[in-house]
Structures are given as structure tokens and as C-alpha cells.
Amino acid sequence: MRLFPSDRYPLPLPDGHRFPAAKYALLRRRLEAHAAAGAAFEFVEPHAATDDELVRVHDRAYVGRVLSGRLSREEVRRIGFPWSPELVARSLRSTGAAVDAAAAALADGVAASLAGGTHHAGTDWGEGYCVFNDTAVAAREMQARAAVRRVLILDCDVHQGNGTAQIFTGDDSVFTMSIHGARNFPLRKHPGSLDVGLDDGTGDEAYLAALAAALRESFTRARADLVLYIAGADPYAGDRLGRLAVTKQGLAERDRLVLETAARSGLPVAIVCGGGYCEDLESIVDIHAATMLRAAETAR
Numbered sequence: 001m002r003l004f005p006s007d008r009y010p011l012p013l014p015d016g017h018r019f020p021a022a023k024y025a026l027l028r029r030r031l032e033a034h035a036a037a038g039a040a041f042e043f044v045e046p047h048a049a050t051d052d053e054l055v056r057v058h059d060r061a062y063v064g065r066v067l068s069g070r071l072s073r074e075e076v077r078r079i080g081f082p083w084s085p086e087l088v089a090r091s092l093r094s095t096g097a098a099v100d101a102a103a104a105a106l107a108d109g110v111a112a113s114l115a116g117g118t119h120h121a122g123t124d125w126g127e128g129y130c131v132f133n134d135t136a137v138a139a140r141e142m143q144a145r146a147a148v149r150r151v152l153i154l155d156c157d158v159h160q161g162n163g164t165a166q167i168f169t170g171d172d173s174v175f176t177m178s179i180h181g182a183r184n185f186p187l188r189k190h191p192g193s194l195d196v197g198l199d200d201g202t203g204d205e206a207y208l209a210a211l212a213a214a215l216r217e218s219f220t221r222a223r224a225d226l227v228l229y230i231a232g233a234d235p236y237a238g239d240r241l242g243r244l245a246v247t248k249q250g251l252a253e254r255d256r257l258v259l260e261t262a263a264r265s266g267l268p269v270a271i272v273c274g275g276g277y278c279e280d281l282e283s284i285v286d287i288h289a290a291t292m293l294r295a296a297e298t299a300r
């Protein structure tokens with residue numbers, strides 16, 4: 001299973017910034033240790049997303065402002081990261097990683113970006129730690145290469161995928177499912193193809209029942225050739241921002257449901273990480289690593 005890490009392009013953040021950027025390198029190292037112990041992982045440097053790839057999704061003027069550092073103060077505030085050349089390099093690589101993972105999944109059945117899930121970025125804005133929308137760019141790029149006709153984006157980050165929903169409004173070829181905390185960020189939720197809003201404090205049983213129903217409906221309606229899976233670690237009970245109460249075991253069961261449903265439909269799956277804001281970085285790494293190990297098993 002090919003894994004595309006972006007952590008060699010670090011996010012320079014001011015001291016005390018709330019975003020746990022260190023988790024990405026920890027995840028890569030954890031998975032390298034699994035590979036050394038026999039897990040079937042191959043680590044591949046992602047390409048930097050190209051202008052052509054970006055403007056299939058994003059407004060050309062917005063892309064230009066990001067690349068040249070001419071975002072307004074309000075645009076930077078909305079993204080939540082200070083602008084820097086390193087932020088640009090990182091955003092291009094993590095977006096490229098999703099494209100590469102999608103292409104690898106089409107060849108191998110499954111693959112993953114070890115970052116991304118930047119689902120709050122819309123056509124002409126970034127938001128909530130998202131600069132470019134990686135799964136949207138990957139979906140459109142696979143369509144542009146005529147590798148697929150229809151794509152299913154399964155967004156299991158705890159926050160609603162408002163940017164993805166906005167980008168694909170009126171585009172029936174990409175089905176966007178989001179299962180998220182109803183009262184969580186973003187407050188204004190752009191409706192996607194299927195939205196499942198959960199109450200604060202939702203635990204394993206209710207979460208998994210809602211997910212199973214959403215998967216049945218999504219796979220039926222999407223008629224997709226490729227699944228892009230945002231495997232957020234933030235529905236976890238210990239997450240600072242999640243407001244749900246799903247356990248690590250529950251998240252492992254979520255991964256099993258998604259991956260087995262895709263496998264039964266014979267669909268390739270490209271995974272991106274999504275959010276994770278647990279104080280304890282090792283817990284975030286546990287959750288993402290479990291997803292990757294399960295995916296590698298399913299692929300065999």
C-alpha cells in the first residue's frame with residue numbers, strides 16, 4: 001500500500017498555535033516502524049499540486065493570492081495559519097498527496113495521503129486550517145485524466161465538509177457524504193449530497209448505526225468508480241474540538257465498515273487523514289495508524 005507523506009514540508013506555526021502539526025511526522029514514523037515489522041507500506045514523496053490541478057477546483061485569482069502571499073488579512077484569519085512560503089509548499093504537497101493517492105488507489109485498490117482532508121476550502125476561500133481542497137482536486141484530476149467518471153467522497157471528519165459540498169454543488173458526478181457533529185464548526189453548513197448531523201456526545205453505537213445507513217445510501221446513489229475517504233481522528237471522545245464520544249474501537253469499526261463496503265462494491269479507496277485535535281498526540285497517531293493498517297489488510 002503506497003503512503004504519501006507531506007511532513008517533510010513542515011507548517012511553520014507561531015508558539016502556542018492550537019494546530020497539532022507535529023502529529024504528521026509522528027504518524028509517518030509510527031507507520032515506518034510497522035513497515036519495518038512487516039506491514040506492507042511503501043512511502044512515496046507526493047508531487048506538488050500544479051496550477052492546472054488547482055484551477056479545476058479553485059478560482060484562479062484565489063490560487064494566485066495564495067501562491068504570491070497577497071491574501072487579505074481576513075482571508076488569512078479565516079484559514080487560521082499565518083501565510084508563509086512554507087505554508088504554500090506544504091499546501092501544494094498535501095494536495096498533490098491526495099491526487100497521488102487517488103491515482104495509486106486506482107492502480108492498487110487502496111492508497112493514502114498521510115495528511116489532508118482539507119474539506120473546509122471552497123472554490124475561492126480557505127477556512128479552518130484548509131488552504132486548498134485536496135479531495136476535490138483529486139476527484140477532478142482523476143476525471144480530467146479520464147481515469148474515472150464518478151467519485152464518492154466519504155467525509156468522516158467530525159466537522160462538516162462545507163467546502164467540498166460547495167465545490168460540487170450542481171455537479172452530479174461527485175457525491176459528497178458528510179457525517180459530522182450537527183452543532184460543531186462550521187456553523188453555516190453548505191448542504192452536500194448527503195449530510196448526517198449528529199448530536200453532541202454521540203457514542204459508538206449511534207455513530208456506527210448512522211454511518212452504516214449513510215454508507216448504504218451513498219454507495220447506491222453515487223454509482224462511483226472511486227471512493228475518497230476522509231478518515232478524521234476528531235470524532236474521538238478525547239478530541240478537544242470533536243464534541244462526540246466515539247472510542248478508538250468505534251473508529252476502528254468505522255474504518256472496517258467503510259473499507260469493507262467499498263471492497264464489496266469492488267471500488268478503490270484513497271484515504272486522507274482529516275482532523276485530530278487530541279491533547280495527546282499519540283492518540284491521534286493511534287487512530288490514523290489503525291486506519292492505515294486496516295486498509296493495508298483489506299487490500300491484500
Ligand SMILES: [Zn+2]
Binds near residue numbers: 276
Ligand atoms: Zn475536523
